[in-house]
Amino acid sequence: MTASANNPSGLTNTWRTVAVVSWLLVFFAIIAIAVTSRNIGKPTWWLGPESNPSFMLLWALPFVAPIASIIAAIKFGHIASYVGFGSALLLGAIGAADINNTPGVALVECVIAVSSALIALATFAGRINQSV
Template sequence: MPESQATDASTTLPPPPGVVTEQVRLVEAPRAGELATGWRVVTACLWISVIVAFAAVWSTSVQLGLSTWWLGPRADPRSPIIRLAPFVAPLLMTIAAFNNMRRMAWYGMGASLVTAVFGIVDLGRAPRLAAVELLVAGLAFAVSAASLTGTYRPVDVGAGDGSAESADDTVR
């Protein structure tokens, strides 16, 4: 074999003109405060289930003739705004889960406390329906608190060199 055709494996040739050698990121890196993908799916399913559970309470209330405070009696129902109020926090949490919002676990615990208020007020009017509402809110709180384990946390960038700067968007 002639020497001109022999190639040395240790040398690399530059890429031909017009060829891009940079790597492209197809997916953004997670930010501190966001939920891991699995916990985001669990959170979205949780709040959809809360919406379904409150719809079941609504249906049961109508079928049994027991009026919750937010529905009112059949003869004199509450305004539509008040009747839909228990669905606002779960709906906002569902939208937030689909949009990968930061601090979802904390907002979820707050939304479950707001949901629990509906059950607390119903304790005097329809105690068994109130128990279901409180159970749903309690389970939502428990799952939201558990989702803290799947929250990305910030990392100190300069931990080894003595600097105290922290990158808010860097996760571990």
């Protein structure tokens, strides 16, 4: 497929939709982790316990990754894969930081990070060939 004036993003329309939906699923998975970890009484390090919660901006840290990837997929498709890999690394680091205190939660966070890396890898397939 060749680049067109209608699609300056760098991803085909279908792949852009797939990427955005996939990153939205990552976003909701992080919400599910946050709620579940609080409910079972083993909150993640970025949430902190209910009696002594972490700094409010720290709560947003894991959500930066999927939001940045969604923006990249919509507006900057030519770098969406690279932003996605950066997001996967950030999510992996967040999961690794939870290994000592909450290993079960950390495992799920790391699975989400690996899934994010696979999403980033898949977005390479949707890039528009601009050389033609």
